[in-house]
Amino acid sequence: MAELSPATVLEQLKKNGATHVVWLPDSETNFLYVLMSEEPSLDLVPVSREGHAFSTAAGLAAGGKKPVILIQNTGMMESGDSLRGWGLGMNVPVVMMVGYRGWTRHGVINDTAAFYTERFLHAFNINYYLVESDEDADRISIAFAEAQREKRPVAVLVGDEYHGFNVSR
């Protein structure tokens, strides 16, 4: 299966006018860190708890900026009230790129983080798109457009743990 390259994801963020990346490192998206930190058009805002990502994004959006949130599914679930109050409650048009820890393509899931991820998004009525390889990258643009149109968070699930981005070259 083709891989999801960091450059492809970064290109999607730039193409869609992201100004700030509010993030907490995780094993699915750590590949992006070096590229993001070297990209002058993006301002990185590191948080220590994923719930802060939603309130930070709400403030950035209120001030006219276009943040994207980069977190892991575990932290997303821990952030439920912040997602409710700051993300959904304040109609923040933000794409949340969520590392899909434990995701497999064959339906046998042994990680409860993965087991509950889509159920959690369903509970909050948040639409989501799965991105596993470069061929899926246009779904990131679809998510940006939907977030802007619907004025609410939209998720992109990054199903590439310890694959693709994380392969040493």
Next chain:
Amino acid sequence: MMKTAEMLEIFKRHRGDAVVIPGRGGRFWVELSDQPDRDLPLGDPAMGGHASFALGLALAMPEQRVVLFDSEGDVLMGMGALPTIAEKAPANLYHFMLDNGVYATTGGQPVPNAEQMEYEVVAQGCGYPATYAIDNLEDFASQIEEILGQPGPVFVALKIDPEIINEPINARPQWQRKTRNQAVADMQAELGIQPPA
């Protein structure tokens, strides 16, 4: 100890054109403010998030002074926001924190270790370049100009009287005069901010 409204009355004289996020002081601030389109009285979207919201707002508009009146309950719940604020170091952010020692809106139960917490020390340890602890109106009045006259981020712990609310939520007076989204839209219009396309 200070009455929140009396403290805010003094602050108002020094506000200038700052955007004010009144936080838990919102019910008092809406009665005092004469620039409501520069106010974001959001109430409580989700506890613990005001500091991060203020950080985002300050980063988004670095030329605009942003003043937050946080609470100690919010800071305790979202303490991890302090290192992020210190690292990003927005020079336009002034972070006041109302400390009454209790969860006033749930009946006045004490916050953890209420008697011994030194929030200004916590903020200093997180990397805020300037921190203050003030427990009376006279000191607040004499220091507010200095506080607002320096680059942020500045953290100010304020000892205030508990003004406890214990009615069921649906029975409480509604102090908010507009919705959260309307408050944001009014501020954006006032400051000429265009939401991103």
